[in-house]
Amino acid sequence: MRPDALALFQAQRPRLLRLAYRMLGSHGEAEDIVQEAWLRWSRSDSEAVIEPAAWLTRVVSRLCLDQMKSARARRETYPGTWLPEPLIEEEDDALRPDNLTLSLMMALERLSPLERAAFLLHDVFGRPLDEVADTIGRNPAATRQLAARAREHVRIDRPRYAVPRDAGDEIARAFFDACSSGDAAKLGAMLAEGASLRSDGGGKVLSYPNVIEGAPNLVRLFLGLARKFGEHNEFLGATVIDGLPGFVSRVNGTLQTTALEIEDSRITAIFVTRNPDKLDGVVKH
Template identity: 40%
Template sequence: MTTTRPPTTPVDDTFAALRPRLFGIAYRMLGVRADAEDVVQDAWLRWSGTDTAALQSAEAWLVTVTTRLSIDRLRAAKAEREAYVGWWLPEPLVEPLDERTPEAAAELAGELSVAFLYVLERLGPEERAAFLLRQVFDYDYPEIAAQLGKSEAACRQMVHRASERVQQARTRFEVPRGVHHQLLERFIAAAHSGQRDAIESLLSEDAMLIGDGGGKVQSFPHPLVGAFRIANLFWAQWRRMAEQVVYRTVLINGEPGLLRYINGRLESAQAIVTDGERIVAIYAIRNPDKLQGIPLTLD
């Protein structure tokens, strides 16, 4: 016996077409895939119970609902993140390297990277929403004002203030994906060589490593700074485990990064920032709760 799916309606089609944008807003606001998906689901429930024929703009309505739901959820999450053990990093979105075209990956990387979302954690919920809607999703100030229920002047001020804070904290490099990938392959080879100098040569002098264990696994309570200290960490790990450590190159939030497996089990997702010649930052996500969406064992 075969079953057929009920036909989709224009309401379903409209929501499906806008869903990637809604998820993009919610994920950039919250940094957690499950929370973003919950927000989008809540937006769908409200959408499905609304007289959509009376709306002037489906996109404006859905973006407004998604943004406000995200603000509410982020406000609730702020207290939890303040009590979080160690450094809080976003849940990584991991894809195979060949999943996206280079053009699509380049378009996403600067807007979605772990480094970018880490900087956004400095902003308040409404400030973060205003900044994202303007700088990432290119909405005009009258639209942002309507979406946030604020005046245009207030929204301009929030975006200006947020832009200054993000610019001060953010270091961005335009590096071709192929160059980024090649550097990671060299880093993997150096990490497997057992030569500390080889690892150190691929790190900038003031390189930084931030680890997120969430209190579930061991991690550094403070950023590890300096090429020698970071190289020493990877070298010490090689001395202890050698062939037990395997790296896989993937896309992490649109940029080339590494998955590290120890004894065949996923140990961390490492988002890597590079200036094209050396690695300048490593964001090592080790909290097991944030690795659930990634293959946990090697093929």
């Protein structure tokens, strides 16, 4: 092993973790993949590797592709709605540069594993097409088609408006307050007509198994929750969750994250993660 092998790997580790998380939607699985990549790197003839970054990217991507096959099978039997593990982002978070939001992560779920890999590696992480083709085991022409199909699938889900951090925090807090107090007028004003809610409890805590759509339905839902739990809501802080404004709270003692997709100052989508298995990273923050 080359003398600088550890330093080279450590320099790539944040990017590899970011790639694995975007491929799999799971922090724990991403950590396992990157650890396996380190083991393979440490056992390899690293001195013969001309481009360590490309070598490590290829290893992580291929490990993720194998993992995605079993992950898809597990999600077919997942109780209720599946959401990626929430990524709590700080201002200087190294995971921010790829500019993916939670809503885009959900769009990626509709892609095949190869389409997802081609799109992430080429469009998001900027790897050359020939390198991507070699990584996923397809020729460049086929890889270009995979990336193009993926790009078309996710195009409509790209956020059209960036919400400044201060404005996002303000909207997140106002939304929490309106939900807790059961302020129907304020909720109605904040929600876009076609707003939707997805809630992931993993079958372990109370959540809604199906997507709830439409502002009137959501207002009725939040009013009912306010009557039942309004006095037992605790706001733990506004933050950025997978690129979207949001907040962390406890509802009747249960920790949850709420991410908000916002367009023209109105909430168009709400993503609530309550599955305790997905909130270990949130507790650390």
